[in-house]
Amino acid sequence: MKVVMKFGGSLLASPGGIQRVSRVISKGSKKRMKVVVVISALGEVTDLLLHAATNAKIWDSTQVIHFIDRIRGIHSQPLAEMGLRQPTYNESLDQLEELLDDLKLTLSGVSILRELTPRSKDLLLSFGERLSLVVVSAGLRQAGIAVEALTGGNAGIITDDSFGEASPDVTKTRKGVREKLLPLLTRGVVPVVAGFIARSATGEMTTLGRGGSDYTATLLADAIAADEVWIWTDVDGILTADPRIVKSARVIDELSYAEAEEMGFFGAKNMHPLALAPARKAGIPVRIRNGFKPERLGTLINPHERKSSVIAKSVALVGNVGIVTVSGETLVGRPGTAAKIFELLGRAGVNVLMISQSVSESNISAVVRKSSLERAASALSEGLSQVGINAGVKVEPDVSVLAVVGAGMKGTPGIAAKVFSAVASKGVNVMMIAQGSSELNISFVVASRDSEKAVNALHESVVLGK
Amino acid sequence: MTEGVRLIIVGFGVVARSLAGSLEARGEEFRRTHGIDFHLVAAVDSKSAAVDRNGLEVRELLRRKEETGRVGRRSLPVSEVIEDTEADVLVELTPGNPLDAEPGMTHLKSAIKASKHIVTANKMPLAHEYTSLVASAESRGVQLRYSACVGAGLPILDFGDACAVSEPVQKVEGVLNATSNFVLSRMESDGSSFPEALEEAKKLGYAESNPWLDVDGVDSAAKIVIIANHIMKKSLTLKDVAIVEGIRRISPTRVKALMEEGKKVRMVACVERRPEVRVLELPRDDPLSVVGACNVVRFHCKYSGERVVSGSAAGGVTTSSAVMRDLLRVGDSIRAG
Numbered sequence A: 001m002k003v004v005m006k007f008g009g010s011l012l013a014s015p016g017g018i019q020r021v022s023r024v025i026s027k028g029s030k031k032r033m034k035v036v037v038v039i040s041a042l043g044e045v046t047d048l049l050l051h052a053a054t055n056a057k058i059w060d061s062t063q064v065i066h067f068i069d070r071i072r073g074i075h076s077q078p079l080a081e082m083g084l085r086q087p088t089y090n091e092s093l094d095q096l097e098e099l100l101d102d103l104k105l106t107l108s109g110v111s112i113l114r115e116l117t118p119r120s121k122d123l124l125l126s127f128g129e130r131l132s133l134v135v136v137s138a139g140l141r142q143a144g145i146a147v148e149a150l151t152g153g154n155a156g157i158i159t160d161d162s163f164g165e166a167s168p169d170v171t172k173t174r175k176g177v178r179e180k181l182l183p184l185l186t187r188g189v190v191p192v193v194a195g196f197i198a199r200s201a202t203g204e205m206t207t208l209g210r211g212g213s214d215y216t217a218t219l220l221a222d223a224i225a226a227d228e229v230w231i232w233t234d235v236d237g238i239l240t241a242d243p244r245i246v247k248s249a250r251v252i253d254e255l256s257y258a259e260a261e262e263m264g265f266f267g268a269k270n271m272h273p274l275a276l277a278p279a280r281k282a283g284i285p286v287r288i289r290n291g292f293k294p295e296r297l298g299t300l301i302n303p304h305e306r307k308s309s310v311i312a313k314s315v316a317l318v319g320n321v322g323i324v325t326v327s328g329e330t331l332v333g334r335p336g337t338a339a340k341i342f343e344l345l346g347r348a349g350v351n352v353l354m355i356s357q358s359v360s361e362s363n364i365s366a367v368v369r370k371s372s373l374e375r376a377a378s379a380l381s382e383g384l385s386q387v388g389i390n391a392g393v394k395v396e397p398d399v400s401v402l403a404v405v406g407a408g409m410k411g412t413p414g415i416a417a418k419v420f421s422a423v424a425s426k427g428v429n430v431m432m433i434a435q436g437s438s439e440l441n442i443s444f445v446v447a448s449r450d451s452e453k454a455v456n457a458l459h460e461s462v463v464l465g466k
Numbered sequence B: 001m002t003e004g005v006r007l008i009i010v011g012f013g014v015v016a017r018s019l020a021g022s023l024e025a026r027g028e029e030f031r032r033t034h035g036i037d038f039h040l041v042a043a044v045d046s047k048s049a050a051v052d053r054n055g056l057e058v059r060e061l062l063r064r065k066e067e068t069g070r071v072g073r074r075s076l077p078v079s080e081v082i083e084d085t086e087a088d089v090l091v092e093l094t095p096g097n098p099l100d101a102e103p104g105m106t107h108l109k110s111a112i113k114a115s116k117h118i119v120t121a122n123k124m125p126l127a128h129e130y131t132s133l134v135a136s137a138e139s140r141g142v143q144l145r146y147s148a149c150v151g152a153g154l155p156i157l158d159f160g161d162a163c164a165v166s167e168p169v170q171k172v173e174g175v176l177n178a179t180s181n182f183v184l185s186r187m188e189s190d191g192s193s194f195p196e197a198l199e200e201a202k203k204l205g206y207a208e209s210n211p212w213l214d215v216d217g218v219d220s221a222a223k224i225v226i227i228a229n230h231i232m233k234k235s236l237t238l239k240d241v242a243i244v245e246g247i248r249r250i251s252p253t254r255v256k257a258l259m260e261e262g263k264k265v266r267m268v269a270c271v272e273r274r275p276e277v278r279v280l281e282l283p284r285d286d287p288l289s290v291v292g293a294c295n296v297v298r299f300h301c302k303y304s305g306e307r308v309v310s311g312s313a314a315g316g317v318t319t320s321s322a323v324m325r326d327l328l329r330v331g332d333s334i335r336a337g
């Protein structure tokens, strides 16, 4: 059995975490599993690098040096604490210094040019996983595991050069990954691959976008025809709701790719939007498991949509959103206005989470992230007047989206009404409602002050079925 | 011939763990370069102790600490461990209480009583009773080394020593608290308020969850006492320092206005006659106007003028590198007899 295991940064943040990872791998190997490991950056390192990405333009050389010291500390502390043997210890420190030198050059470049191109941002962010690779592979070697450390590019993941969110070239990647990884697996070596980063056909460092390590895992799994992908995190799996808001939230044992993707879209799991696609196409099951409690099975995402008695599997709450509403008599009966609105928002780089048209057709509302609300409003008022549509544009900042997801809703008559009444019975006013095209979700908008009450009501009635 | 040097480490936190791990990994190197063979014979944390006169298995110890939170299975009175374990050096790495310098003070006194050399990164005992600790260590033929107490890994005391070899150092002033300096730099670079900048410092791991000793100037005060006593041969204690002002009341408006005048505000500890910690408005190009989580110290030498040392000064690994430096010096002198 071939398994690709991805370990998240919170599991790698301490030497104990790395030991835990090594036990999981050793256990797999004892059961004759062939394991490919994908790792993220340690702990908070990605956040630190993002911080540098926004600030390095105004840094002087001292600030660059201090930042490097900080990054050095985060990686040299676990290397020291692991009690490594020689020559591994010194070799790892040397590799660390080499990468830190490169990182310093990159940052100095940004601070001298006072500019961060997407290309150098990708290079900058790639250091998180590359540094992590040094620490984690040293730890696994110390635990007696034969490993080969590889960056995503060295493992064979080839992308186009859209820096920041590069798209893999599936054919080249399949070929490259197979050629690199299969011989290692045959020899009993565990490939340890730095997630999130890849390489363009011309050899430049690219990244797969935030949350890209999961994507790395499924891409590798597809290429080597793995039997399963295990995503090890610090939570028990995918939950029915956010446990900080809903006390009765629990782990979902099983769900389909379609359901999982729908939840990912609503920010349920910080999942890369495309992360599941390779596994889905290849029909490879994905498990989300808790690295701190490896005895638990977690959530299984599989190809089949099982019939289940519950209507919905989860309720997500998306805060920090706002509504922008376009209204005016001239909208009535004018076909294509909704499409025009989509287009204008798209051109302004605004991501539309939901759109709905009122019955009278005299207004159309779009839900967008709060951070892009102002941008959305001005794009619409300018853009519409240019094409001769005379419309008022209004924004409402303090709202939240509730998204109910589950295959049980497909073709169940009266579902919207049931969902609606669950909320209405708590005296919450629903401002907008929309059913996703896949029919796997119904989402609606309420005032932010009502959102927690509404989530709890929905969880009770449509997820737990009480 | 290699000389065996037996260590007791008390306090097994960030600094101690990185010290233990790298001493273990680099053991062979130190045998070769210094002729010294370090053995860890005892380790103590707040709840337990591990003692083995033949040398503890360091990897096992680190693993146990990581997994169980304890170095040992039982708890033993720390003073007994220090006094009764056959060892050459006590490495004292507990956090120091600013009011009474405990538990470190008791640990140092036990070591001196038992004629064990001392290497420490804990500044509070020295800030409270520098003169008597140094005197009693000397009278028992015990070495007391503490370079990690000031500047983390930045060799501020060594630099000052060198300045003072041929002439008196008349005045010392410096930015001695990396956390506060990070916060001020942050306020300058993006106009954030003090609470915002401090939150950022916590998030990036520069500040601890309780950073008041840092931002209110107590940590700087302890360090200027050690510098004054060590370099200028004074006999000050923490109580002698006038802590005029910390950084907590500095407003973004003030920072901004100063920036426009080409100035920066810095928390500076200074000693000429009376030691003090205060917030100073300095020209932007003053060597003390450093940016980020670092330290800088200016020594005013009687004949040769001003000498400045600066660099980043935070983190467990840097601090443990200073402890290691002191340990090798103690080892060298034991070896030299």
Ligand SMILES: NC(=O)c1ccc[n+]([C@@H]2O[C@H](COP(=O)([O-])OP(=O)(O)OC[C@H]3O[C@@H](n4cnc5c(N)ncnc54)[C@H](OP(=O)(O)O)[C@@H]3O)[C@@H](O)[C@H]2O)c1
Residues within 6 Å of the ligand: B010, B011, B012, B013, B014, B015, B016, B044, B045, B046, B047, B069, B078, B093, B094, B095, B096, B103, B121, B122, B123, B148, B149, B152, B314, B315, B316, B319
């Ligand atoms: N970290 C730095 O960057 C830095 C820089 C310069 C100087 N220093 C100084 O170095 C010293 C150690 O710092 P650190 O960062 O390693 O601190 P830390 O991580 O907080 O560790 C402190 C250790 O002391 C132990 N301890 C506490 N009370 C004790 C007691 N009564 N008896 C025995 N052990 C006790 C703790 O035990 P438990 O493990 O059981 O809690 C812990 O192992 C401090 O004095 C600090 O001021 C640190």
